[in-house]
Amino acid sequence: MAIKILKDKCIGCGICFKSCPADAFEFEAYDGNKLGKVAKINAKCTFCNQCLTACKFGAIEEEKIEVADDLDDYKHVWVYAEQRDGKLMNVALELIGEGYRLAKEISEDTQVCAVLVGDGIDHLAEECFAYGAEKVYMIQDPLLKNFTTDGYAKVLVDACYEYKPEIVIYGATHIGRDLAPRVAARMNTGLTADCTRLDVRVSSYIEYADKNTTLDTSTLDPNDPSTGIKQTRPAFGGNLMATIICPRTRPQMSTVRPGVMQKREKVEGATGEIVNVKPAITEADIRTKIVEIVKSAKELVSLTDADIICSGGRGLGDPSGFELIKEFADKVGGVVGSSRAAVDAGWIDHSHQVGQTGTTVKPKIYFACGISGAIQHLAGMQTSDIIVAINKDPDAPIFEVADYGIVGDLYKVIPEIIAEWDNAEALYDASTK
Amino acid sequence: MAFKVLVCAKQVPNTNEIKINPETGTLIRDGVESILNHDDANALEEALALKDKYDDVEVIVVSMGPPQAKDMLLECLAKGADEAILLSDRAVGGSDTWATSNAVTAAIKHYGEFDMIFAGRQAIDGDTAQVGPQIAEKLDLPQVTYVQKFEISEDRKTVTVQRQLEDGYEVIEVPVPCMLTAIKELNTPRYMSIGGIFDAKNKPLHVWSAADVAVDLNTVGLKASPTNVFRSFTPKPKEPGVKIEGDSETDLAKNLLIKLKGKHVI
Numbered sequence: 001m002a003i004k005i006l007k008d009k010c011i012g013c014g015i016c017f018k019s020c021p022a023d024a025f026e027f028e029a030y031d032g033n034k035l036g037k038v039a040k041i042n043a044k045c046t047f048c049n050q051c052l053t054a055c056k057f058g059a060i061e062e063e064k065i066e067v068a069d070d071l072d073d074y075k076h077v078w079v080y081a082e083q084r085d086g087k088l089m090n091v092a093l094e095l096i097g098e099g100y101r102l103a104k105e106i107s108e109d110t111q112v113c114a115v116l117v118g119d120g121i122d123h124l125a126e127e128c129f130a131y132g133a134e135k136v137y138m139i140q141d142p143l144l145k146n147f148t149t150d151g152y153a154k155v156l157v158d159a160c161y162e163y164k165p166e167i168v169i170y171g172a173t174h175i176g177r178d179l180a181p182r183v184a185a186r187m188n189t190g191l192t193a194d195c196t197r198l199d200v201r202v203s204s205y206i207e208y209a210d211k212n213t214t215l216d217t218s219t220l221d222p223n224d225p226s227t228g229i230k231q232t233r234p235a236f237g238g239n240l241m242a243t244i245i246c247p248r249t250r251p252q253m254s255t256v257r258p259g260v261m262q263k264r265e266k267v268e269g270a271t272g273e274i275v276n277v278k279p280a281i282t283e284a285d286i287r288t289k290i291v292e293i294v295k296s297a298k299e300l301v302s303l304t305d306a307d308i309i310c311s312g313g314r315g316l317g318d319p320s321g322f323e324l325i326k327e328f329a330d331k332v333g334g335v336v337g338s339s340r341a342a343v344d345a346g347w348i349d350h351s352h353q354v355g356q357t358g359t360t361v362k363p364k365i366y367f368a369c370g371i372s373g374a375i376q377h378l379a380g381m382q383t384s385d386i387i388v389a390i391n392k393d394p395d396a397p398i399f400e401v402a403d404y405g406i407v408g409d410l411y412k413v414i415p416e417i418i419a420e421w422d423n424a425e426a427l428y429d430a431s432t433k
Numbered sequence: 434m435a436f437k438v439l440v441c442a443k444q445v446p447n448t449n450e451i452k453i454n455p456e457t458g459t460l461i462r463d464g465v466e467s468i469l470n471h472d473d474a475n476a477l478e479e480a481l482a483l484k485d486k487y488d489d490v491e492v493i494v495v496s497m498g499p500p501q502a503k504d505m506l507l508e509c510l511a512k513g514a515d516e517a518i519l520l521s522d523r524a525v526g527g528s529d530t531w532a533t534s535n536a537v538t539a540a541i542k543h544y545g546e547f548d549m550i551f552a553g554r555q556a557i558d559g560d561t562a563q564v565g566p567q568i569a570e571k572l573d574l575p576q577v578t579y580v581q582k583f584e585i586s587e588d589r590k591t592v593t594v595q596r597q598l599e600d601g602y603e604v605i606e607v608p609v610p611c612m613l614t615a616i617k618e619l620n621t622p623r624y625m626s627i628g629g630i631f632d633a634k635n636k637p638l639h640v641w642s643a644a645d646v647a648v649d650l651n652t653v654g655l656k657a658s659p660t661n662v663f664r665s666f667t668p669k670p671k672e673p674g675v676k677i678e679g680d681s682e683t684d685l686a687k688n689l690l691i692k693l694k695g696k697h698v699i
Contacts, residue, residue, distance in 0.1 A: 177578070192660055289607070293601065
């Protein structure tokens with residue numbers, strides 16, 4: 001949305017300049033006020049809207065967006081319930097939970113629907129219902145057995161045209177991030193990548209923003225009845241958060257990072273309506289050929305489900321440091337994570353990487369051992385409940401986000417934590433006496 | 434006929450260097466260098482490797498951005514690309530991924546025939562990973578994203594790639610022309626050579642306007658973009674943490690465990 005400056009209200013004070021991350025304000029001469037100048041927005045503007053609340057004189061306004069009027073035909077929230085090899089991805093269940101929340105915020109009779117694409121996957125409907133789906137669209141064909149961009153995009157676009165969902169959310173997996181842009185582009189609608197928060201009600205957005213962000217919500221109206229999706233995501237390596245809307249086109253589409261949304265409580269035996277969609281797909285539609293699918297022999301690291309993560313970084317000094325981290329993780333019942341630096345150095349596999357280009361995690365305890373805390377790393381772990389940093393360098397940025405920091409040699413500190421771990425309760429009791 | 438390989442590249446701020454001004458809560462971009470986006474460097478490298486292998490390969494880098502993005506394109510030319518195109522126009526400013534893909538597609542169509550397109554998987558400033566696939570959609574090309582290994586058949590009619598998955602990879606065969614998006618596992622980008630830097634200045638670097646590429650102005654720029662920024666803000670700074678004190682490593686460990694126990698997290 002474009003920003004405009006109301007010249008008759010601007011006093012030329014320049015306070016708004018400070019609010020702009022893009023350095024897009026300048027002065028222009030104006031003879032209608034005492035200082036003889038008003039603020040002007042130049043080409044550097046990135047339309048981030050951070051200046052909206054900066055002006056105390058009401059001189060900065062957002063240009064209102066025209067909303068198309070045929071949007072009411074689109075109803076219900078769809079979750080692309082990604083399956084591989086006949087198994088649902090965890091993120092599909094998380095998104096059904098989130099989709100349920102959004103649907104009920106829109107209205108009582110808005111449903112959350114799971115969309116299953118594959119072949120021989122009837123058994124997955126039950127699981128979708130158990131986690132909160134009210135309806136399942138089942139799209140099956142032998143040609144859809146494995147994911148192909150062409151095949152899956154075609155059947156999903158066809159289904160979206162036929163059933164007109166209001167919102168479609170996908171897991172931001174390697175498959176979701178391949179499929180969603182293609183579907184959105186074909187339907188000429190908006191897509192927002194890697195969201196970490198979704199809202200439909202302005203009131204919920206305000207509540208979220210007040211609690212978790214620095215956003216000044218005074219320009220937002222909690223009684224605003226609109227239910228367009230507000231999609232919040234990190235940008236600039238997590239330095240900035242942006243909330244994106246899709247006001248003029250439907251369906252509204254988002255990909256959502258695995259591990260950030262909440263599954264609903266499983267209800268065994270829950271049922272719902274199954275709609276069998278007959279896909280119009282032929283071999284000629286699919287231009288790529290899957291020669292083979294190779295599962296890596298490496299152990300599967302479920303960082304997103306872990307309650308405790310013990311992560312190592314460049315401060316380990318060499319790859320053998322991960323032996324200590326592994327011992328630590330085994331002791332505390334956690335999994336091994338790593339920084340990008342350690343992965344780039346070849347010390348540990350990419351599947352362990354936490355951060356912007358790795359996995360986003362939210363464990364109960366995150367131990368950052370020898371990790372300096374690059375912003376990309378912080379973006380992937382800073383919402384952990386408790387962060388413990390162990391680092392030799394007292395100035396490491398990781399200490400800025402840590403709840404508890406130990407400045408010291410991790411090779412000396414970690415063995416002591418391992419040794420004392422089982423005594424924690426006794427130590428605590430003794431300390432409170 | 435030359436075998437023409439297009440590379441989509443973006444100039445991005447080095448996000449590693451961006452810091453937040455603790456007083457105003459805004460981004461400090463002063464002095465932050467602009468660089469060739471990481472994944473795009475891998476895309477370019479794969480195209481250049483193909484050029485190393487076959488004499489008739491031409492590598493053309495396509496970008497959209499402000500006029501300063503010429504610096505990044507010069508770097509691509511210095512690394513060995515033959516030609517560079519920059520679509521630069523106020524009319525395409527503020528484009529979201531859909532509008533960007535329309536604009537870049539128009540530039541590619543204006544350029545003419547080609548055999549393959551490489552792009553980076555995603556850019557480090559936005560991290561969307563959407564523009565590559567959306568250009569492929571507009572050009573009606575098959576795509577493979579997250580490419581970590583690339584081979585081309587002898588007749589150069591098909592390519593076989595490994596596409597990275599979270600838990601392994603797929604081997605995929607795809608006919609040319611196609612769009613492939615590169616990840617860092619694909620290769621190690623080369624550096625510019627002194628000779629390359631010298632040669633770059635004599636290679637064609639076109640700067641095209643929206644009118645040059647005849648793009649429909651209703652499909653580009655801020656107003657045409659289906660998504661808009663509603664609000665943006667910096668994350669909330671955390672409460673200051675507690676430094677664990679202790680005279681020995683054992684004390685440090687014990688004091689940490691006492692704190693964790695007190696928080697009921699262990």
